């Protein structure tokens with residue numbers, strides 16, 4: 001079996017600690033593993049397809065692009081594992097409690113604060129939700145974007161926090177925030193509890209996924225997934241890594257939770273059908 | 285039927301998770317908890333909260349239903365208690381780290397890197413009582429001494445006081461650093477020894493303060509510091525073994541130091557000098573008590589340790605063979621203070637008093653060495669090898 005090479009995006013310095021820890025943990029089980037870090041997801045996906053890395057720790061949007069690129073090239077990418085925390089997220093469109101708004105349609109002519117241009121959870125999915133309510137972002141509603149950490153596909157919390165602050169401070173009429181961050185912003189006081197109300201929320205969707213690329217040795221990728229799935233929260237060596245990476249256990253990868261994002265990508269033209277990059281300015 | 289918890293209007297963004305957690309604590313993994321409440325974001329918050337903690341949440345019914353995950357149980361699956369709360373373990377596990385004695389310690393995390401983790405290498409049965417006594421006997425240098433009571437002494441008497449104080453301060457520096465080092469390398473499971481050493485360090489800090497303050501009460505600068513005295517103290521710092529350090533510092537050094545402090549109290553030419561030496565002597569007696577009890581404890585567990593104690597004394601004696609010992613300025617000052625005047629007959633009395641002090645120190649050392657387990661002849665021999673610098 002060959003050593004497996006993983007690509008991951010360094011959205012935070014802790015990513016180094018995490019994957020060094022995984023390398024040590026996997027090495028302790030006789031599995032040869034190494035990683036390379038990317039400054040953003042686009043190059044990681046391109047390298048996955050080109051076989052320069054075997055597996056990629058992909059954002060949902062990176063998964064969508066990888067799938068499209070693979071389909072266009074007639075090769076395969078497979079979802080091999082995901083965190084328990086990657087399943088069934090939802091994003092809320094939040095307004096101030098005292099606003100005279102009762103349905104998404106009431107946002108016509110108003111301003112909606114979103115996260116970074118490439119954030120699936122704080123921009124693409126909620127804007128798609130507005131479209132399905134008959135509001136075209138940019139023309140029917142004004143979109144106030146918060147481009148923190150572009151290239152990181154919304155992994156950086158800053159865009160969402162700025163969107164929440166824009167809502168709080170009256171610079172926007174609504175803000176798009178994930179359920180977890182809405183709870184966090186309430187608890188930390190960024191949004192005073194009780195000061196906001198949920199106007200609408202997306203259907204459940206899935207987040208990150210470990211994708212095996214066309215260059216990966218199949219047995220090696222399967223062994224990797226098997227080892228991840230066997231990581232126990234009871235293992236004192238594994239637990240700090242799981243805590244850092246934000247999960248209590250690994251689950252098999254599933255691809256049923258990305259349909260809404262595929263649609264959102266098509267609607268916005270973020271990528272074309274073949275995974276080509278189309279939409280606007282992506283400079284970090 | 286699932287268990288139910290009612291949050292009423294409370295949200296998970298204002299502490300509601302505490303009620304949920306409390307209800308979940310009574311369930312096994314797979315157990316179900318119905319969460320009622322009227323907070324408008326209850327379901328949304330629960331979804332996020334449960335996901336992060338490895339619980340599943342079902343929103344189909346009339347109120348959210350949590351299916352408890354296993355993460356909490358798994359986190360504590362390999363946990364062990366850091367010994368028993370009411371009992372000192374024979375060996376403290378480095379993996380207990382800084383945990384309280386008897387605490388339930390989550391597995392994992394870095395082990396504590398300390399050298400002294402075995403009870404019989406650091407313990408004395410009297411440690412808890414000595415600590416309690418030390419805590420009760422702490423005094424405030426600002427109020428325990430009447431600093432205005434010094435009065436004016438003749439210049440040469442004041443000089444003698446300043447010189448002795450200067451000498452005391454450098455001894456206190458060593459007496460502070462040695463237990464601080466022992467403390468830094470001690471497993472905190474041996475809490476009472478740790479606390480006692482910490483109190484000892486604090487005692488020495490006060491001694492440094494009061495002796496410094498007395499030295500500078502009437503003078504702009506302290507006296508002299510001889511190379512021989514500093515060499516003698518330096519050998520105390522070089523001892524890295526817990527018990528040998530305690531033995532050399534407390535049993536032999538501080539034991540002799542107590543006699544010196546009592547001597548100074550007796551012959552003090554002014555009330556401030558008397559007060560500071562009396563207060564310090566009281567603390568020192570406790571330091572000596574631990575050193576003696578601890579060394580005796582080690583010897584009881586391992587009688588062969590006597591030969592290591594003996595070697596430590598001999599090694600120190602060898603190291604100091606070519607040094608002067610107590611510097612002349614200090615020994616002369618002690619005579620002047622004991623004399624109380626420059627009359628030849630008084631100087632003679634002072635001289636005799638210092639000679640008696642040396643023999644009292646020797647008797648004390650022999651008594652303590654015998655208590656630890658040395659035969660009388662060996663105790664006398666070792667006492668004679670003790671540094672001429674007193675500490």
Ligand SMILES: [Fe+2]
Pocket residue numbers: 456459487488491564568
């Ligand atoms: Fe002292």
Ligand SMILES: [Fe+2]
Pocket residue numbers: 459488538567568571
């Ligand atoms: Fe002392």
